[in-house]
Amino acid sequence: PPNHKFSRNDVLILTIQPRGTGDFLTPSSLPTNKDATTLEARVLNVGPTYLDVAVPGGKFAVAFGPASNNRGEEGKGDPGMRVRVDRFFSDVPFRRMVAALGQLTSVAPKEERPKKKKNGMPDDIRIGGFQMDNLLKEAILSTFAVKDDDLVLDGMNHPGLGDLPKKLAKPPLPTSTQLANQVMAYIQANPSKLFPRYNEPQLTAIRSALTRRLTLIQGPPGTGKTTTAASIAFGFVHQCRTLSPHTKVLACAFSNVGADNLAEKFLALGLKVVRVGKPSATSESLWEYTLDAAVQRDPEARKAVENAKLVTARVAANTKKKKMGK
Numbered sequence: 001p002p003n004h005k006f007s008r009n010d011v012l013i014l015t016i017q018p019r020g021t022g023d024f025l026t027p028s029s030l031p032t033n034k035d036a037t038t039l040e041a042r043v044l045n046v047g048p049t050y051l052d053v054a055v056p057g058g059k060f061a062v063a064f065g066p067a068s069n070n071r072g073e074e075g076k077g078d079p080g081m082r083v084r085v086d087r088f089f090s091d092v093p094f095r096r097m098v099a100a101l102g103q104l105t106s107v108a109p110k111e112e113r114p115k116k117k118k119n120g121m122p123d124d125i126r127i128g129g130f131q132m133d134n135l136l137k138e139a140i141l142s143t144f145a146v147k148d149d150d151l152v153l154d155g156m157n158h159p160g161l162g163d164l165p166k167k168l169a170k171p172p173l174p175t176s177t178q179l180a181n182q183v184m185a186y187i188q189a190n191p192s193k194l195f196p197r198y199n200e201p202q203l204t205a206i207r208s209a210l211t212r213r214l215t216l217i218q219g220p221p222g223t224g225k226t227t228t229a230a231s232i233a234f235g236f237v238h239q240c241r242t243l244s245p246h247t248k249v250l251a252c253a254f255s256n257v258g259a260d261n262l263a264e265k266f267l268a269l270g271l272k273v274v275r276v277g278k279p280s281a282t283s284e285s286l287w288e289y290t291l292d293a294a295v296q297r298d299p300e301a302r303k304a305v306e307n308a309k310l311v312t313a314r315v316a317a318n319t320k321k322k323k324m325g326k
Contacts, residue, residue: 004051005087006043006046006051007043007046008043008046009043009281010042011040011041011042011087012040012041012086013041013085013086013087013088014041014055014063015036015037015038015083016037016081016082017083017084030084031084031088040055041054042055042278053085054278057313058316059313061074064077064081068081133213135168135213135214138164139164139168142164168212168213169212170213171212171213172212175242176210176239177211179239180210180235180239183206183234183235183239184210188203194269194270196224198224198231202228205217205228206235210235210236226258229251229265231269233249234271236249237249237271259275260275260282260283260286263275263289264285264286274289274294275290276290279293
């Protein structure tokens, strides 16, 4: 209907209506029904009488069968297919955050903990398949009461404040201060007129972030935190290039809008940006900078993704058949 309340980037739950038109309000067709066949989607665009939605590649056909306008190798589906659309709050981001915090704060079993080296410092901790900075883990665990005499993190038997602030204030690289001075001089000289005129607190924040292991910047709306963050990223890129031309800088934000704002600021400074995330949740002005757009520009990458989608769809379909067979 023209007065629908859907808007761009809404998360949806699609529910197949087995009996077609007129089945939308029966209990058996509700997404809450235990036997309902559902699929999560996201709104791309809206119109008075239509919605453009996006679903992960191959999942629509696995859940509901081929769509009536499908152009893939599965062929066109039933033109009489009807799908109920409800606005949906996805718990995926919440579960991801909980899992990430679990990885960051988990204490490994004693037999898996790193042994101390001769200088009293343990090896880096590997958690969930990635290498983690001991000091970051220590900073997180310092907010909890941990009772374990054998727990050693960055030379400390009992995580707590202690000399943690001093450790966090140390430069992450031997050349951090030198490289930060180069960045600060360039920002203040501003030969390309890329940077705004920063005030002293903003310049202090940029220098601190480039010369410390961990920096927290606070300020009310409109005080230039995002602009300052962009210059910090500019400095990080300069530092990372001294390590390897292939080193990347990861910038994260709490929301898609926040990530878009950061990406736009980075682009304005001439940085090469790849916006990671669902294209449907990305600002239209940034679509050409998304990972999906980068894949589409690369024939080999595009072919690899298509093959992966087909394999994923087939595996999921086979799994579903086996479950139905039981």
